[in-house]
Amino acid sequence: MDVMDLGEVESRAYGTRSENGVLDIVIGAGLLGYGLLAHIGAYLVPSYCLGLALLLNRLVVVPRVGRVRFAANRRARERMGIVLIALLILLPLPIGLAVFFADRLSGLTGFVSANLTIALGLSIALGMSVVAWAKSAGRFFVFAVMALVNFAGAQFSAQSLPWPMIATGAPIIAVGIILIARFAMKNPVQRAEAA
Numbered sequence: 001m002d003v004m005d006l007g008e009v010e011s012r013a014y015g016t017r018s019e020n021g022v023l024d025i026v027i028g029a030g031l032l033g034y035g036l037l038a039h040i041g042a043y044l045v046p047s048y049c050l051g052l053a054l055l056l057n058r059l060v061v062v063p064r065v066g067r068v069r070f071a072a073n074r075r076a077r078e079r080m081g082i083v084l085i086a087l088l089i090l091l092p093l094p095i096g097l098a099v100f101f102a103d104r105l106s107g108l109t110g111f112v113s114a115n116l117t118i119a120l121g122l123s124i125a126l127g128m129s130v131v132a133w134a135k136s137a138g139r140f141f142v143f144a145v146m147a148l149v150n151f152a153g154a155q156f157s158a159q160s161l162p163w164p165m166i167a168t169g170a171p172i173i174a175v176g177i178i179l180i181a182r183f184a185m186k187n188p189v190q191r192a193e194a195a
Contacts, residue, residue, distance in 0.1 A: 028175075
């Protein structure tokens with residue numbers, strides 16, 4: 001009888017979960033959505049990203065690998081990642097409120113408002129770095145560098161804010177589509193045979 005190493009099985013299942021491309025597609029679609037809908041309906045982006053994540057998981061991931069409850073240390077790492085991402089999302093709010101309500105720009109608020117595109121790119125890059133750490137998915141470090149380059153390039157070339165979001169989101173979606181197609185081919189749906 002073969003001895004099964006449950007830690008190795010869990011590691012492979014965790015890797016499969018982070019390599020299925022769903023997170024890439026959702027993050028890329030979010031950036032693309034914010035870029036394309038910046039002036040008309042950016043408030044809809046979180047809703048469609050959540051719907052897209054649920055739909056892809058239900059149609060692609062769960063039928064192929066099922067649901068897995070990971071060990072406490074992996075769940076704690078993911079929870080810490082979610083908390084860090086939430087803090088990174090909330091970080092620009094006080095600065096944005098200070099800029100919005102200030103009679104005159106001074107100090108930090110003046111610097112941030114003059115370099116808003118780079119500040120947003122840095123926030124996105126930090127968020128992607130946290131995702132890379134929490135999900136053990138190193139490609140998000142590459143996405144973080146790409147975001148910094150795109151947002152810094154947009155700042156220095158005086159492009160409007162939607163362009164770096166589109167330039168960052170589109171390649172991330174492309175990577176996600178490749179990963180989800182590879183995941184679907186590598187893990188065919190197992191159908192129960194009729195009795």
